[in-house]
Structure formats: structure tokens, C-alpha cells
Amino acid sequence: MTERPAKRRRVELSLDDKLKIIKSFESVPKPTFRSLSEKFSIGKSTVGDIIKKREVYKAEFEKNISGNKRRFNNACKFDKLNELVWQWFCQARAKNISISGPIIQEKASEFAKELAVADFKGSNVMPPKTSAERIAAYRARIRSNPNKKLDYLNKERIRDKRRRL
Template sequence: MSAVKRKLKTLSLAEKLEVLQAAKSCKKKKDVAEQFGLPMSTLSTIIKNESDIMKKIQNGQSLSCKRQRIAEFPGLEECSLKWFEQCRSQNISVSGLMLQENAEIYSKSPGLTNFRASNG
């Protein structure tokens, strides 16, 4: 028997919503999995996480988003974003280095530890 390689497939929120709607339409789970090219375990996980998927959609997360990235320092990220938006509203060009320096300054005021500004 030969080993079968599975191609990993990351679904967006819109695709997960389609999968959930198909699963609710009284189709067999096997047929839904085949329709979307998913393993049964992935389909089961999507169905199990339906409430989380719906919360993300209700909170306005982009339907094309495939992965949610959570900030390690959300307060710092919010301050940096506000600063960036203020600069852009005044037509001030902002470079990556300026963002890093600004984040370093904000990280010292609330006393955050282990913060290091990166290119990301």
C-alpha cells in the first residue's frame, strides 16, 4: 500500500461559513468533506468550532482572513496604530524605522518588559 500525501488547505472564514451551511443542509458529512476537499477530521473541527467562527464574523473580522494573529502587547499596538493614523491624516510619511522607534518609546511608558520592536 502506498503512502497518500495530503495537501494542507487553510480555509478563510468565508469558506468555513460555506462549509457550515453545507453541513447544516442535511447533507452527509462525507459528501460535504468531498465537496470541499477536506478530511473528515477537519470538517468535524469546523463544525465543533462553529460558535467561534460566528463570533469572529460578528466582530467584523475579514471574511478573507485565514489566520488570526493576536498581538502580544495589544495596548502598545493600539497606541502605535493611533500614532500612525494621526501621522497619515496629516500627510506625514512614516517609515518602518519610525514605527519601531515610536513603539520603543511607548513600550517604556507603561513599563512593558521583554518588548523588542521588529520589522513585523
């Protein structure tokens, strides 16, 4: 039986490091993604992602953002809409109303019209950043009131198991 290769260590690059990669990429002769990935000890796809977003990184640098900063504000432009949908969802589940994805999409579209959001398109995917936090909060509420049904959480667990397979 063959052993798995050692997992590569996660490397978080600062803005300065990303700008060094961009400058190296724009130099003559142009280096390959592989040579840059070996030089900075990161994956080739990470180099590609940095090159794709080079204009964003250059703009951040020009705004005098600290070069040591590793992450930027990735706030969703529909935060208010997300919050309204989440509040509606919690209220509906508290009343034991069964809710499916299309129902959530429809309600989100209604809220978008009320808020006059022009470029909103309802998707059937929750943002990964918040879905785990919200499910955990929902679980905590249910634990505090054990008489509530767990059908929503059970569906989420089944989906997670299917994704893993």
C-alpha cells in the same frame, strides 16, 4: 511491497469557506461529513473541527473580521506567566541548576499565585508553538558559551527520539 498513498495536499480555509461549510451543514437535508469533505477537498476530521467551532467562526464573522483571514489570534491567556517561567528557567540554567518538570510546575504555580491567576493549572507539557523556538534560542546561547552543559537539550533529544519510535 505496497506503496504509501499519496499525501493529501494541505488546504487552508478562509473564514468565508468555513462559514459556507457551516451553512451547508445546517441546511436541510443535513449532509454528511464525508460529502462536505469531498465538496471542499478537506478531511472529515477537519469538517468536524469546523462544525465544533462554528460558534467561534460565527462570532468572528459578526465582529466584521475579514472573510479572507485564515488564522485568528490564538494568544494564550497565561502569556505573562509563561514569560516569567521562561525567564526563571533561563536564569536557573545559566547557573547550571538542574531543573525537572515538577520543579517548573511548582515555580509556575508560585508565579500564578503572585499574579493572582485564579484558574491556572500547571501542566507538564510546553506549548508546541513556543517550545521549538525556545529550545532553538537556548541552543544558540549555549553555542555562544560552549562551557555550559547540554543536559537539558540532550534530554529533549532523547524524548523526541522516543516519541518517534
